[in-house]
Amino acid sequence: MLGSGETDFGPQLKNLNKQLFTVVAWDPRGYGHSRPPDRDFPVEFFERDAKDAVDLMKTLQFKKVSLLGWSDGGITALIAAAKYPSYINKVMVWGANAYVTDEDKAIYEGIRDVSKWSERTRKPLEALYGIDYFARTCEKWVDGINQFKRLPGGNICRHLLPLVQCPTLVVHGERDPLVPRSHADFIHQHVRGSRHASFGGHAAPPGAFSAAEHVGLCPGLQAVHLRVLGPRGRRAWAAHGPCPCTARGRHPCRLHLMPEGKHNLHLRFADEFNKLAEDFLQ
Numbered sequence: 001m002l003g004s005g006e007t008d009f010g011p012q013l014k015n016l017n018k019q020l021f022t023v024v025a026w027d028p029r030g031y032g033h034s035r036p037p038d039r040d041f042p043v044e045f046f047e048r049d050a051k052d053a054v055d056l057m058k059t060l061q062f063k064k065v066s067l068l069g070w071s072d073g074g075i076t077a078l079i080a081a082a083k084y085p086s087y088i089n090k091v092m093v094w095g096a097n098a099y100v101t102d103e104d105k106a107i108y109e110g111i112r113d114v115s116k117w118s119e120r121t122r123k124p125l126e127a128l129y130g131i132d133y134f135a136r137t138c139e140k141w142v143d144g145i146n147q148f149k150r151l152p153g154g155n156i157c158r159h160l161l162p163l164v165q166c167p168t169l170v171v172h173g174e175r176d177p178l179v180p181r182s183h184a185d186f187i188h189q190h191v192r193g194s195r196h197a198s199f200g201g202h203a204a205p206p207g208a209f210s211a212a213e214h215v216g217l218c219p220g221l222q223a224v225h226l227r228v229l230g231p232r233g234r235r236a237w238a239a240h241g242p243c244p245c246t247a248r249g250r251h252p253c254r255l256h257l258m259p260e261g262k263h264n265l266h267l268r269f270a271d272e273f274n275k276l277a278e279d280f281l282q
Contacts, residue, residue: 001072001141002039002134004032007124008070011270017278026056028076030137032128039137041144046072046156050080054087066090066166068277070266071179075157078187081168082160091164091191092280094171095263097183098161098190100154105146107178112142161190168194169280171273173261 005013005025013023028049030039042048053076057065066089069077074096081088097104114122114135125134148156168191172184188194258265266273 002031002125002129002137003071003073004128006032007128009266011267012274012277015270015274020278020282024060026053028052038133039140041140041147043147045144046075046079047083049076050083054080054084058087064089066092066281068092069094069096071095071263078164078191079157079160081166082157082163085163085165088166090167090169090281092169092171092277093187094173094265095176095179096187097179098156098158098187099183100145100148100156102149103180104154105149108142108145111178112139114138158186158190161187162192164191164194167280169276170194171258171265171276173258173263173265175260176263176265178263
């Protein structure tokens, strides 16, 4: 919500391995430096963002991308993977949800008034947007996300999750105050290629992935796109017990928890997050 590549992904833009990746960050319409126009929230705004992201990367002549999506950007990434399966190679999401519950709606109402946000969180966004635009757009976002609660099942993109075919890594911080654990579990259970990795001081790198792939990172509503240049390689999962999905004959996965991870885990635990991302994307 209301982020930008520069405010949301500093440690990734600066520190992801430049010998392996070329990094491109984008701001969706109405966010960051993609203004005008002002941001609006029609019921299809996530689908619009997904199409905008894919259209942009095609214009930049990327033949295939992977997406790393944070918060709303995670929703955008999942929708893009479902709707453009031949173009999306891998997806990594954290802080995302596929539907809205009464509990979620109460959480969103609690952040409607930006004057109650911490100064550390609020000031960079006020500097980027101006005080009035920031406050007004935050209120519009709350109304925009709450409109999904009126749909059957609070649906945002839950109907699209089974269409996500690519390798997918779901990351969750156990102390996320904005997105309950149940949302990460739901995405993991309904995306065919999902691996659910929650940080807990244990590396959780997925298996082998091909080289020379274009990769993308979608933050809270932004995206970072990468190009993997390294060789093909394999890494082993650090497992904490058997995964029920494996027992059911579905996608292989392991569950790792990050007890101290919050919504911005990629900023608070940037080194650990970056290593996880690089291992997944190589």
